[in-house]
Amino acid sequence: MSTSKIKSTVEEMVQPYLEEHGFELVDVEYVKEGSNWFLRVFVDKDGGIDIDDCGLISEYLSQKLDENDPVPTAYFLEVSSPGAERPLKKKEDVAKAVGKHVFVTVYEALGGSKEFEGKLISFENEELEIQTARKTYAIPYDKVASARLAIIF
Missing domain, CATH: 3.30.300.70 (RimP-like superfamily, N-terminal)
Incomplete structure (x- = not known):
């Protein structure tokens, strides 16, 4: 199997x-x-x-x-337990994480990067909006390879 x-x-x-x-x-x-x-x-x-x-x-x-x-x-x-850096496997998980600090990787580079860490501002219309230290990114959900909550140090 x-x-x-x-x-x-x-x-x-x-x-x-x-x-x-x-x-x-x-x-x-x-x-x-x-x-x-x-x-x-x-x-x-x-x-x-x-x-x-x-x-x-x-x-x-x-x-x-x-x-x-x-x-x-x-x-x-x-x-x-999934731990403090819980994976966000489903759309429902991503929606619950709005307002929290997340780490997202994508299949192909967006704006020159494949990794994004910052506050998840919104998740609407199949798109994650993440505010990083430098700027805000709009990431299509179907481009997300992995996503998880992230601990801020």
Whole structure:
């Protein structure tokens, strides 16, 4: 089974449980690091999640994975918070981040740059408006390779 198929299968397995218990699925990763495979599930909820939340989700998902066995190799399951630099994977995530500091990369250079860090001023009409230290950029959503919240130092 392909990596993307494993990710989508895990998303389908865990989504109903998360919705029922007030959690939000932020991302699923299935990656090889060294000789080990890791299945990482990032979840959040209003007010943040704690270790007990992660434990409950991990127990539920472990049982579902054992029943359905979609992963062909041995792996480590990790359930955690997306962290302070939360990825913005969906349009809804980007919309919630308006007014916050973000880091965005694009597939092809816009205005001579492929990386933008600054305040997300707006997200309207499929376009992110980011105020950086130098100027404001309008970035079409379909040109965004990745986006995440950024910590300001």
